[in-house]
Amino acid sequence: MSDTYVTFHGWVGNEVTHRDPNGVSVVNFRVASTPRIKRKGEWMDGDTTWYSVSAWRGLADNIRESVKKGDAVIVHGRLRSEAWTREDGQTSTTLIVEASFVGHDLNRGTSSFLRSSRPERNEVDVHEEIADMVHRGADDLTPMDSWGNPRGTESDQPAA
Numbered sequence: 001m002s003d004t005y006v007t008f009h010g011w012v013g014n015e016v017t018h019r020d021p022n023g024v025s026v027v028n029f030r031v032a033s034t035p036r037i038k039r040k041g042e043w044m045d046g047d048t049t050w051y052s053v054s055a056w057r058g059l060a061d062n063i064r065e066s067v068k069k070g071d072a073v074i075v076h077g078r079l080r081s082e083a084w085t086r087e088d089g090q091t092s093t094t095l096i097v098e099a100s101f102v103g104h105d106l107n108r109g110t111s112s113f114l115r116s117s118r119p120e121r122n123e124v125d126v127h128e129e130i131a132d133m134v135h136r137g138a139d140d141l142t143p144m145d146s147w148g149n150p151r152g153t154e155s156d157q158p159a160a
Helices: 057-066 126-134
Strands: 004-012 017-019 026-033 036-039 042-045 049-056 072-085 091-104
Touching (some): 004 049, 004 091, 026 057, 049 072, 057 091
Antiparallel strands (some): 004 072, 017 026, 026 049, 036 042, 072 091
16 A cells, blocks of 8 residues: 655644653644635635644654644645544544654744754764774673673572
């Protein structure tokens, strides 16, 4: 089955909600997209389409910090639809976009970019560390079993 990707612009219709299920960041928000169409020589608003947008991990964190209700945004992501039954018994369809990219629509206003910080990494000279390991004496190395697991001392072994 092929995935359908869409790109659209519109206005954020609610506050961004953030959750952290199983330690993975996710946000959800709705976007209203209303096209301008020309009918009989006059420009008018077309029908508004509402999209439910979700984003995960780092993108979710950045959206949580950047996007607010009423912001003009551009969204690109994978489109799917979900049918559900309303309380009155009628069937409705929701358009859901799992976002790959989200940004402010700069045709509608200005924005200021702040680079996200990356998780801290140890700044280790890999070549120096490898050379140190190669030149270490056998008595300085951790004993390993045939599976590459560190072999414990006799005191680490369970009693028989």
